[in-house]
Amino acid sequence: MKGQLKHFLIALISILILFSYSFAKEDIIFLYGGNAWNLFESYIKKAEKEGKKLKLGDLKVKVWNGKEFAEYSIKWQDYLKGDPVLKLWENKLKNVEAKYDPKAVETAKKYGWVVYGIGSVQADSSASENISKPQAKGSCSPDAESFINLGIQSVNNKKYDNALKEFKKALEISPTCPEAYGNLVSLYVIKKNYNLAIDTYKEGINKAGDNGFLHITGAIAYTKRRDFDYALIALEKALTSGFKDKSVLDGKDLEPLFSAKKKEFCGILERAGIVLKKCL
Incomplete structure (x- = not known):
C-alpha cells in the first residue's frame, strides 16, 4: 500500500509540473553541427549569460538527422525518474x-525557430563577415572558442579524430587564435606525432x-622529441608570456626536460619568480 501511495504521489507531482509548464510558450531550438547535447548545453550557458530565463521543461529541440527533422522534448513520464530536468535533456541528446x-538551417529560420550551431558557421552572415576581416594576432572569435571547447570535450572522451x-x-x-593552435599541438603530442606538433x-x-x-x-612537444635546448627556449617564452600553472610545470610531461636540464630548467623558473620544491 505504501509503495502504491509513493508512486501515486510521484505521478501527481509530475502531472502538476507538466500542468504548470503547459501555460508557457514552447520554444523550439534547432541545433546543428555537432553532438546535440554539447550544443544544447552550450546554448543554455549562452542564454544564461545573456540574461534569458529558459524553462527547460518547455523547450523542444529539433535536429536534422540527414533525412528529416527529428524532435526531442521532455514528456511527463520522464519526470518519474526523479532526475533534474537538465539531466533528462542530457539523457535524450547525448547520443x-x-x-x-x-537548407535545413534556412528552413529552421523560416519557421522562426531559435537556430544555434557550432559547425559550418559560414552559414551565419555575421560569422562570414568576421572571417573576411583581418584578425589581430592572438584573437579568438566566440565561434572559434566554441569549437575549441567541443574539441577539448572530444579529447577528454578520447575521440581524437573528432577533436582534430x-x-x-x-x-x-580564427587563424590567429593561439588557444586553437595550442590545443592542436597538445592533440598531436597525445597522438605521439611530435614532428607535426612542433x-x-x-x-x-x-x-x-x-x-x-x-x-x-x-615546450612539451620539444621535450617529447627530446630536443631539450629548444624546449628550454619555449619554456622561457611561456613564462615570460604569463604562463604560471605549476601543475603543468611540475607535471610528468616536462619531467624529462627537468631531468636532463635541471640547472637550466630551474633557472628559468627562478627568473620568472616560480618556485618548485624539486628545484630547491
Whole structure:
C-alpha cells in the first residue's frame, strides 16, 4: 500500500509540473553541427549569460538527422525518474548527432525557430563577415572558442579524430587564435606525432604571436622529441608570456626536460619568480 501511495504521489507531482509548464510558450531550438547535447548545453550557458530565463521543461529541440527533422522534448513520464530536468535533456541528446545542412538551417529560420550551431558557421552572415576581416594576432572569435571547447570535450572522451576536426574548424574561423593552435599541438603530442606538433607550434607562433599556453605546448612537444635546448627556449617564452600553472610545470610531461636540464630548467623558473620544491 505504501509503495502504491509513493508512486501515486510521484505521478501527481509530475502531472502538476507538466500542468504548470503547459501555460508557457514552447520554444523550439534547432541545433546543428555537432553532438546535440554539447550544443544544447552550450546554448543554455549562452542564454544564461545573456540574461534569458529558459524553462527547460518547455523547450523542444529539433535536429536534422540527414533525412528529416527529428524532435526531442521532455514528456511527463520522464519526470518519474526523479532526475533534474537538465539531466533528462542530457539523457535524450547525448547520443544524437545534429548534422549541418544549409537548407535545413534556412528552413529552421523560416519557421522562426531559435537556430544555434557550432559547425559550418559560414552559414551565419555575421560569422562570414568576421572571417573576411583581418584578425589581430592572438584573437579568438566566440565561434572559434566554441569549437575549441567541443574539441577539448572530444579529447577528454578520447575521440581524437573528432577533436582534430573541431580544432581545425576553430582555426578556419580564427587563424590567429593561439588557444586553437595550442590545443592542436597538445592533440598531436597525445597522438605521439611530435614532428607535426612542433610544426604546428611554429605555425602558431608565426600566425598567432606569443602566448603562454601555446609556448608551453611547444615546450612539451620539444621535450617529447627530446630536443631539450629548444624546449628550454619555449619554456622561457611561456613564462615570460604569463604562463604560471605549476601543475603543468611540475607535471610528468616536462619531467624529462627537468631531468636532463635541471640547472637550466630551474633557472628559468627562478627568473620568472616560480618556485618548485624539486628545484630547491
